[in-house]
Amino acid sequence: MKFFPLIWSNLFRRKVRTLFTVLSIVIAFMLFNYLSAVRVAFSMGVDVAGSDRLTLIHKVSFIQLLPVSYKERILAVDGVDAATHLTWFGGVYQEPRNFFAQFAVEPEGYLDMYPEFLLSDEAKARWFGDRTGAVVGRTLADRYDWEVGDRIPLQGTIWRTQSGDTWEFTIDGIYDGSEQGTDTTQFLFHNAYLDEANSQGRGMVGWYLIRVADSDQAVAVSSVIDERFANSPFETKTSTEQAFVQAFASQIGDIGAMMTAILTAVLFTILLVSANTMGQSVRERTSELAVLKTLGFTNPRVLSLVLIESVSLAVVGGGIGLGLSWFIISQGDPTGGFLPAFFVPPRDLAIAVGLIFFLGIASGILPGIQAVRLRIVDALRRA
Numbered sequence: 001m002k003f004f005p006l007i008w009s010n011l012f013r014r015k016v017r018t019l020f021t022v023l024s025i026v027i028a029f030m031l032f033n034y035l036s037a038v039r040v041a042f043s044m045g046v047d048v049a050g051s052d053r054l055t056l057i058h059k060v061s062f063i064q065l066l067p068v069s070y071k072e073r074i075l076a077v078d079g080v081d082a083a084t085h086l087t088w089f090g091g092v093y094q095e096p097r098n099f100f101a102q103f104a105v106e107p108e109g110y111l112d113m114y115p116e117f118l119l120s121d122e123a124k125a126r127w128f129g130d131r132t133g134a135v136v137g138r139t140l141a142d143r144y145d146w147e148v149g150d151r152i153p154l155q156g157t158i159w160r161t162q163s164g165d166t167w168e169f170t171i172d173g174i175y176d177g178s179e180q181g182t183d184t185t186q187f188l189f190h191n192a193y194l195d196e197a198n199s200q201g202r203g204m205v206g207w208y209l210i211r212v213a214d215s216d217q218a219v220a221v222s223s224v225i226d227e228r229f230a231n232s233p234f235e236t237k238t239s240t241e242q243a244f245v246q247a248f249a250s251q252i253g254d255i256g257a258m259m260t261a262i263l264t265a266v267l268f269t270i271l272l273v274s275a276n277t278m279g280q281s282v283r284e285r286t287s288e289l290a291v292l293k294t295l296g297f298t299n300p301r302v303l304s305l306v307l308i309e310s311v312s313l314a315v316v317g318g319g320i321g322l323g324l325s326w327f328i329i330s331q332g333d334p335t336g337g338f339l340p341a342f343f344v345p346p347r348d349l350a351i352a353v354g355l356i357f358f359l360g361i362a363s364g365i366l367p368g369i370q371a372v373r374l375r376i377v378d379a380l381r382r383a
Helices: 004-011 015-042 070-075 107-113 121-128 138-144 191-197 215-228 241-250 255-284 286-294 299-330 346-373 376-382
Strands: 053-058 080-088 101-105 133-137 151-155 166-177 186-190 207-212 236-240
Touching: 015 255, 015 299, 015 346, 053 215, 053 241, 070 080, 070 207, 070 215, 080 107, 080 191, 101 107, 101 191, 107 121, 107 186, 107 207, 121 133, 121 166, 133 138, 138 166, 186 191, 207 215, 215 236, 236 241, 255 299, 255 346, 299 346
Parallel strands: 101 186, 133 166
Antiparallel strands: 053 207, 053 236, 080 101, 080 207, 133 186, 151 166
């Protein structure tokens, strides 16, 4: 572009001012990307939850157990394609601060319910045939440097064995996720092992996962299932997996609203900083703008030069900010594996790019209009 040298010289007329403005924009968009990743982490996979999966829990409380016999009655409901159950274990590995999700599951049924969990055929065969075996997610395995064949003791805090409170498992496989956002922080083992070895009785499970044949009929099928168990000692509450995960995440708070409020305040502040920078820059160049108009620069061209200058500031600062935040986020979960997902969705990245250009245009439009309205005679008189 033939006017690039002019724009470049204007940007670096006040080097320190330009530098601090760019740094402010860098920090703003680093924060935008990082908070987007935090929002995804605390939404606990709402965006990737299956639309054809239902979650059935006890009507009174999530922690209340349900009879294992409910599975056959659930499968008998029209529209139900598959069903399996899982139970929260809540054990401790080495010390209480080592928290991660542990579930007693039906191995075949659970993997069938979650095809996004990628486990080799050899690992599946090992796990299916090993009653005290377990499979763990890649993130969790990396967190503790676990490998296939390792013996892992877990101290039971809810479930105790008939001989004590230490449970031992052998890692038979490590699963990966087929898509970004898949939870690879879980520790999965045989429900049969829990059912036989625990000292609190048999035949009870935590909750059920159900896959429906038609996701459009998920709500109707949920109602039929709950009606089937109405007025029983173990009444149920069934909802889509997305609704269940969202409700669970909401116990922490409305993360989305909090992130939006923080980012709105930050971006509004940066907008004021950038607009002030551009306003000062235009005021300092009053005589130069008058000369440009004298030489035949039209009002649209003068406005374009100012807007290109402001957009350039925003693009440089925003681009550096997004790049740095991407590098930091790509290093993985900062908690070391506590968060099931930590990444920036493509949608949020697209929003960030849009905000960069919005910031550039919004911060330059008023100074640009002032430059357009500038009268040559008045400008030369001030000079």
